[in-house]
Amino acid sequence: MSRLLLVVLLLVPLSSCVSLPRDVAGELEPVAHHRQDHFHKP
Amino acid sequence: MSIVRALVLVFAAACSSGCATALTPAAYRTFDAESASEGELDFHGLPLQSGQLVVSDSGEADSLLLSMLGEQYTPYSHAGILSIEGGQAYVYEAYALLWPFLGGPPTDAMHGHIRRVTLEQYIGRQRVTAIFDPEPGVDKAAVVAFARARHEDGTQFDPYFDWRDHSRLYCTEFAALALHAGGRPLPTPVRVRDNPSLRVALDWLKVQAPAIVTAGSLTEGAERVALISERLSAREVEAYFAAKRELHRRFTDDQKLGNIWVWSWRGLQLRPQIEAFLEASSQWPHETAAELADDWLGAFALPVG
Numbered sequence: 001m002s003r004l005l006l007v008v009l010l011l012v013p014l015s016s017c018v019s020l021p022r023d024v025a026g027e028l029e030p031v032a033h034h035r036q037d038h039f040h041k042p
Numbered sequence: 043m044s045i046v047r048a049l050v051l052v053f054a055a056a057c058s059s060g061c062a063t064a065l066t067p068a069a070y071r072t073f074d075a076e077s078a079s080e081g082e083l084d085f086h087g088l089p090l091q092s093g094q095l096v097v098s099d100s101g102e103a104d105s106l107l108l109s110m111l112g113e114q115y116t117p118y119s120h121a122g123i124l125s126i127e128g129g130q131a132y133v134y135e136a137y138a139l140l141w142p143f144l145g146g147p148p149t150d151a152m153h154g155h156i157r158r159v160t161l162e163q164y165i166g167r168q169r170v171t172a173i174f175d176p177e178p179g180v181d182k183a184a185v186v187a188f189a190r191a192r193h194e195d196g197t198q199f200d201p202y203f204d205w206r207d208h209s210r211l212y213c214t215e216f217a218a219l220a221l222h223a224g225g226r227p228l229p230t231p232v233r234v235r236d237n238p239s240l241r242v243a244l245d246w247l248k249v250q251a252p253a254i255v256t257a258g259s260l261t262e263g264a265e266r267v268a269l270i271s272e273r274l275s276a277r278e279v280e281a282y283f284a285a286k287r288e289l290h291r292r293f294t295d296d297q298k299l300g301n302i303w304v305w306s307w308r309g310l311q312l313r314p315q316i317e318a319f320l321e322a323s324s325q326w327p328h329e330t331a332a333e334l335a336d337d338w339l340g341a342f343a344l345p346v347g
Contacts, residue, residue: 020246020305021246023242023246024242024243024246025305026242027239027242027243027298027299027300028298028299028300028303028304028305029298029300030298030300030301030313031298031300031301036296036297037297037298037301037340038292038293038294038297038301038339038340038342039289039292039297039301039302039313039315039316039339039340040301040315040339040340041315041337041338041339041340042340
């Protein structure tokens with residue numbers, strides 16, 4: 001189990017750095033105009 | 043599931059394998075038996091039987107995403123099959139962990155299989171857990187036999203949520219097939235929403251299935267026999283589910299994922315105003331969810347036509 005923990009601890013920082021593809025990241029930005037956003041009070 | 047959360051789970055699983063947890067019903071806001079019928083096991087006052095359906099909502103951002111995925115709203119996003127073995131309550135479930143990865147979609151790095159956990163462990167991961175007795179006529183012994191067999195043959199988890207291929211199974215697909223083994227008709231999969239923003243993310247995740255089996259479709263015709271929540275009272279659970287339903291109603295095809303979720307170093311998260319709305323909703327009667335959303339998120343009416 002100690003080997004597993006070592007692998008996990010070493011890879012945590014690497015995984016945290018993974019970024020989304022640009023198109024997916026774009027969809028996770030809110031729309032600029034409140035009238036098109038049903039989840040944000042103007 | 044966020045990358046960091048998955049890694050924490052890997053760590054926790056490695057550390058706690060074989061350990062038992064002590065469940066204290068008094069620490070729960072809701073730990074209600076809702077059936078007068080006797081069970082095979084009295085689990086802290088809950089009448090449990092092998093072959094019952096367990097459904098749940100973790101309250102996490104990815105759980106809300108699963109609730110929003112289909113055209114029809116479902117309050118629960120996860121499912122499993124209950125089994126009483128040696129006087130202990132267990133849940134069989136299709137479950138995967140996200141392993142460390144450096145590229146590609148996270149679904150490629152999700153690995154798991156049909157596993158067995160104690161009911162205590164299962165409940166501990168969830169915000170709300172409900173247990174349902176399948177409709178009369180369903181052979182619960184056959185249901186649980188299917189679940190045990192898929193556990194024993196090591197059936198893999200399906201990270202791509204493809205109902206058309208049963209060689210790998212996702213959680214609700216596994217539960218649907220188990221209930222079908224007991225005589226319940228297969229549910230009609232719910233169409234995945236035709237939302238372009240959602241489609242971009244699903245294409246990246248390689249989720250191409252046109253429809254999914256929802257936990258909601260498994261509870262139709264079934265009798266709820268238990269409701270469990272550590273944080274919420276039964277009334278608050280109802281209000282929380284009504285608030286989620288309102289979010290589903292508002293997520294029309296012109297909405298972007300970014301109106302509800304945000305990506306951070308912790309993975310997928312709810313936007314603060316959504317989190318605050320869900321938190322506040324439990325303090326109000328469930329009938330007022332739409333009005334409360336108007337106050338918190340802005341006025342909204344479905345477009346006519």
